[in-house]
Amino acid sequence: MGPIYYYIMFFVASISALVYYSMWSETSVVHIKEDGQNHILFPARYFDWAVTSPLMLIALSLLGDAPLPAIVGIVGCDILNVSCLFFGAFYGYEHKFFWWATGLIFFAVLLFMLFQELSKASELGRVSQYDADTLRWLTYIFAACWAVFPVVWLVGQTGTSTTSFNVEIAFEVLADVVVKLSFILILIVRLPADGASQYSIKRDMNDIPDYGSAMKSGGWRGNLTSSTFV
Template sequence: MIVDTAVWAWLGVLAMGAGTVPPLWRWFAKSGEGDSHALHYATLAGVTGVAALAYLAMALGFGVVSTPGGNLEAARYLDWLVTTPLLILFLGLLARPPRRVLIGLIGVDVVIIAGGVLASATTGTTSWVAFGVAGAAYAALVYGLLVTLPRSASAEADRVTAVFGTLRNITVVLWTLYPVVWLLAPTGFGILTPATEMLVFVYLDVVSKVGFVAVAVAGADALDRLGVGDASDLAAAFESPDAATAEPSDD
């Protein structure tokens, strides 16, 4: 059982490592051509790069913490604590909403992860209350991604809207499956074995992260339609609550 868990973790390392190559290659290949979207590519590489390191820790048996709720894969939750905000950040870089909207979505995401940690590390009523809080926060995040973010976003080219919509839908659909796995795993009703739990989480992580990165890189031409000159302009887009109403550049 332990061997099987490690095998799935090693597959996660390989998949996430492979998924990091395209954005890094795009970043370095385009840097010599004056490509100004380094922040986009760095964000994408950070998603799969951090996940690869987390799976490496799990494959080597590091990052496991003994809690009243059982062994907690701390490396997995640290991965999610870093990579899920990065995924939301990339969506924000495409949509360019007011800063308060993006910060709010990332804050709700952190609440979800914290609730998941508490639910997994405890038992009984405390665990289920924490799971319920995380579930409510996730419902708010889904509403934010489906309604608030698009509604408050800057008006962009159709290509940007299409890429954003695809990535947003991938995120919402796949992230909705994580609490289902938690319920079926030993953390919930115990229907899944630890090895099966690892297998399912690796599969979901690969599709939701590597798949996200692959679609984003394939749609990199949308970045040229953002009307942003450089990384400083990207940062400036989030400095004012009225950023969403700013006119896009003609460049």
């Protein structure tokens, strides 16, 4: 059996393929009439984002040897960001720009935490230079591509409708395909070349500040080794 990255990217690719098929076959299409205009929305797209983006962020966190609290914070902000965009598109109506702005705040916090962990992984020597370079490229690609979605949401059918439906879909699909193909190619092809295909981490919560005596009295311990995935 292969490393954990193989499984993560398998699920990312599979979920995205099924979602795109549902959009193409019009299985998950919702027509909403607002201000006399008919808007075409795809609820499955938000399901895709809510599942695949946390998986990719988990892959980044594992690659950067991030602590559990950081992983929870990054993934949590991502899920809240997608949830806000979803509610703004389907249930917000009069308050949709509030949902968009709130989601943007969560996205900004996500990026801050993501680049903070990237800096720690590189400067503190938590990972090898090879893995640090891989992590840096993937982080930049994820941040750039994922920043497209709130912008397109704002100018597209769900927001101000200042751009055409075809342009909106084109930018969203392009950003989505680029980030996921980049993750697949880099994680699956680049990492094993350096022997970094196995994820190994031993996290003793007693060594993490601010956990105090709760950990000493039998608290949670994370202990994942490469043998778990081989």
